[in-house]
Amino acid sequence: MSSGRPLLKTSLPSMHAASAAAGPSNPAANRPTPPFPHGSQQQPGSFPNRPDADPRHLAIALHHAHQIQAQKDTEGLILDRILQLITLPSSPSADPASPSPDDARTFKSALVPFQPADYDNLILERNIEGLCGYGLCPREHRKEDARGTYRITWGAKGSGPGGRGREMSIVPKEKLEMWCSNECAERAMYIRVQLAAEPVWERRADDARGKHLILLEEGRAKEGKSSAQNSVSIRDVVGQFGSMHMDESQCPSDMADDIARLTVHDDARSRELAMERGDAHPALATGRMSIQVQENSHTHGLVMAPQLRPGDEKGGSIEGYLPHEK
Amino acid sequence: MDEDYSAGSVDADREMTRLWRTWRTVFEMLLDRGYEVTEEEVQMPLAVFKRNYSDPLGYPDRNKMKVSARPTEAMQAKYTPLPSKSNPDPQPDCGTIYVEFCPDATGVGTKQVRTFNHFVDENNFHTGIFITQTPISPSAVRLLSSMPGRICEHFQEQDLLVNITRHELVPKHVLLSPDEKARLLERYRLKESQLPRIQVSDPVARYLGLRRGQVVKIIRKSETAGRYASYRWVI
Numbered sequence: 086m087s088s089g090r091p092l093l094k095t096s097l098p099s100m101h102a103a104s105a106a107a108g109p110s111n112p113a114a115n116r117p118t119p120p121f122p123h124g125s126q127q128q129p130g131s132f133p134n135r136p137d138a139d140p141r142h143l144a145i146a147l148h149h150a151h152q153i154q155a156q157k158d159t160e161g162l163i164l165d166r167i168l169q170l171i172t173l174p175s176s177p178s179a180d181p182a183s184p185s186p187d188d189a190r191t192f193k194s195a196l197v198p199f200q201p202a203d204y205d206n207l208i209l210e211r212n213i214e215g216l217c218g219y220g221l222c223p224r225e226h227r228k229e230d231a232r233g234t235y236r237i238t239w240g241a242k243g244s245g246p247g248g249r250g251r252e253m254s255i256v257p258k259e260k261l262e263m264w265c266s267n268e269c270a271e272r273a274m275y276i277r278v279q280l281a282a283e284p285v286w287e288r289r290a291d292d293a294r295g296k297h298l299i300l301l302e303e304g305r306a307k308e309g310k311s312s313a314q315n316s317v318s319i320r321d322v323v324g325q326f327g328s329m330h331m332d333e334s335q336c337p338s339d340m341a342d343d344i345a346r347l348t349v350h351d352d353a354r355s356r357e358l359a360m361e362r363g364d365a366h367p368a369l370a371t372g373r374m375s376i377q378v379q380e381n382s383h384t385h386g387l388v389m390a391p392q393l394r395p396g397d398e399k400g401g402s403i404e405g406y407l408p409h410e411k
Numbered sequence: 412m413d414e415d416y417s418a419g420s421v422d423a424d425r426e427m428t429r430l431w432r433t434w435r436t437v438f439e440m441l442l443d444r445g446y447e448v449t450e451e452e453v454q455m456p457l458a459v460f461k462r463n464y465s466d467p468l469g470y471p472d473r474n475k476m477k478v479s480a481r482p483t484e485a486m487q488a489k490y491t492p493l494p495s496k497s498n499p500d501p502q503p504d505c506g507t508i509y510v511e512f513c514p515d516a517t518g519v520g521t522k523q524v525r526t527f528n529h530f531v532d533e534n535n536f537h538t539g540i541f542i543t544q545t546p547i548s549p550s551a552v553r554l555l556s557s558m559p560g561r562i563c564e565h566f567q568e569q570d571l572l573v574n575i576t577r578h579e580l581v582p583k584h585v586l587l588s589p590d591e592k593a594r595l596l597e598r599y600r601l602k603e604s605q606l607p608r609i610q611v612s613d614p615v616a617r618y619l620g621l622r623r624g625q626v627v628k629i630i631r632k633s634e635t636a637g638r639y640a641s642y643r644w645v646i
Contacts, residue, residue, distance in 0.1 A: 152418075160553065161557060162556060164550055164553050164557070167521070167550050168521060168525075168550075168554075171521070206548065206549050206550045207550075209520070209548050209549075209550075210520050210521055210548055210550055212518070213519070213520030213522070213548060214517040214520065214522065242534075
């Protein structure tokens with residue numbers, strides 16, 4: 086790199102202006118300090134052989150380098166976590182339905198930086214080790230000797246269409262062989278849907294998604310509690326609507342009460358729905374950019390209707406050209 | 412001795428032949444990269460390979476198939492960076508290479524890779540090549556490439572079944588030494604970023620074990636000019 090040449094390839098003239106003017110009146114000197122805290126700590130004093138290096142460009146380069154390094158570190162961390170989670174659970178006789186509190190805590194805290202794809206890698210690694218894909222299950226995964234790539238599975242009685250018969254599904258053999266049992270598959274997938282889809286370096290500090298993971302058993306226990314508590318849900322009210330037609334004698338004020346208590350915005354349910362749909366976190370609902378609308382001030386006076394000018398009755402001029410009359 | 416094998420299953424024979432072809436490609440690769448391998452190692456006939464590397468049933472015994480080779484003088488010269496002010500006496504950035512065939516037929520994960528990494532590290536090999544029969548898991552790939560200070564590469568056996576550089580449509584790739592690279596850039600008054608590029612994951616780049624920042628000369632046949640050389644910067 087010769088001196089006085091632009092260090093950065095950019096089409097922005099302001100970028101060139103900084104480095105192209107390598108004369109004594111370098112505008113970089115009175116430039117505002119770079120907005121990146123990383124780079125500004127390492128001023129170009131650390132490059133004595135490159136006195137013409139623009140601190141701004143250096144700061145930009147360092148900022149990006151730090152970002153890439155942070156991503157690499159995170160990837161390394163996730164790899165370490167995967168290696169650590171292969172060894173769970175700590176005792177070979179552990180019960181996946183009621184894991185030891187220590188294991189459960191380790192499992193949940195280790196999964197925080199994971200993306201669903203990383204979690205799939207963990208399942209794959211556990212299967213390669215011969216273990217069930219669910220991190221807290223010490224059993225071996227299923228191995229089916231029979232050939233064929235697909236398996237037919239039957240659901241519980243009465244799960245078929247119209248509530249009759251059994252539900253049938255065709256599943257690839259590898260999917261079945263990931264787990265020791267259907268229960269473990271459910272537990273593992275319950276964790277997977279809670280993981281945040283965006284990589285950890287793009288998450289915001291106040292983003293609660295993927296931070297508070299709950300195991301299936303804990304989730305079930307909570308559900309049982311919440312259903313016991315006295316709250317009117319949509320289903321209850323709709324049920325009462327149904328009964329209303331039969332029972333006209335019911336006092337209309339009761340109905341009105343119920344309808345008043347019915348809220349479309351059922352908090353618990355909408356959160357559940359958002360989780361199921363994988364909707365974005367409410368913190369991001371306004372977007373990453375803060376948009377500030379600034380109205381232009383009205384500099385012109387009152388707007389007048391156009392008036393007839395001389396010659397307009399013959400069509401007027403077309404961009405200054407007056408057609409000749411024949 | 413050979414009759415025993417033909418009496419064995421056709422299956423074992425086929426696997427042995429396939430592995431022999433991979434084995435030969437590995438040696439051709441080592442030779443092309445500039446390691447010290449002898450002519451008879453590269454040209455090993457199938458019968459000799461069968462005798463040396465099969466188990467009593469006639470199936471290949473991958474545990475025996477381990478190779479290590481030292482770089483030649485020419486290769487060391489190619490991998491020595493130019494002397495600079497901070498480093499007036501540079502050492503060549505290459506060393507003994509170690510090739511291992513993974514015996515596990517299915518499910519190669521972090522466990523095997525960790526063992527391999529450990530072995531490479533313990534014996535102080537500069538480069539390691541891990542050859543498996545099946546694809547390895549993504550975390551295993553990451554683990555393999557994250558060895559600090561050492562280079563570990565991975566190939567599948569079927570990738571090396573034929574030597575791609577011997578195909579007529581693949582032009583000859585020659586790695587330039589840092590000195591040649593500097594002269595090239597001076598001759599054409601270029602920065603290295605102005606050269607055309609080639610990815611590290613390019614099959615030929617993987618075959619030659621190219622590293623980021625090197626420049627490779629590609630010599631093609633040309634109908635009008637006879638031979639045509641182009642240069643690519645490895646990214």
